[in-house]
Amino acid sequence: MSFSQRHPYLFWQLVGWGLTLVDFAFLVVAALNDFSEWSYPIIVFTFIAALFAIIGSPFFVYWSRRSRLPQTSSETESRVIRNDITSILMLRKKTYATMMCIAMVALVIGLAYVTYMLGEYGHILLGFVSMVFMIVIPFIACERYLAFVRKRFLVVKDAAQFVRMRDAYYLSDLRSTRMPILPLPNEPSDAMLDFLYNWLRRYLMSSQLTLISATYADLRRIGIVLASNDTAEDGQEMNSSLIAIPKHQLDLSGANRAQFDKECRALGAFDLPTGSQTTDIRVGNLA
Incomplete structure (x- = not known):
């Protein structure tokens, strides 16, 4: 750290x-x-x-x-969840990001004008206070707005109870089933499972979600080498967590398929190649 x-x-x-x-x-x-x-x-x-x-x-x-999410096991996991929620909502066009940016710019310009006018009329102390507000308030407002958006995303509370984790799985089948695999910063906490359920809730055909846990070392045993941009050299990633999402429980008909694939790419999920040869896959940073 x-x-x-x-x-x-x-x-x-x-x-x-x-x-x-x-x-x-x-x-x-x-x-x-x-x-x-x-x-x-x-x-x-x-x-x-x-x-x-x-x-x-x-x-x-x-x-x-x-704004750190409760029940997360690390600050890194909390940051990953916050960023992933924002990415998904932007893809679903539910963040109103353009309106928020315009409002923030208008707020800064308005406070800057007030600061200038106070300085012009000799109100130095009030001008200084206005300058502080010009710096602080937009950041607080933006953070509060993002917290509100994240709260609206996590509609199902305590969703971890609806998630079943499996680790007994034929890893070689991951090649043939073409499951999207999502890298995680650590073992998934209840907050991470809440996020995954609320993300996939749009596609689920039932109220239950089944996920398969694995590690980088597990994939190496079936001939898959994953290289991360920041941890590939120090071996730290071998025990890092991976989550596979079985597609048979999802409704990916029609437009859902393209939307789901875009969201997987935004979150850094990837599919394993179906061939039997040893393969080197490079994944992005989690932070």
């Missing part, structure tokens, strides 16, 4: 005060060397970035931690 992950508050404070020091040094050099007006935007925007890191980052870190 990196320093920024262990101590996010301290990390962003160091970044902010470092930017402030650099900005102050540039201001002194610009004043002594009589730099032209091109230096003003650099000074102002660097100061705004430093202000966000010092004042805005605690709010951002706090609300990000509050």
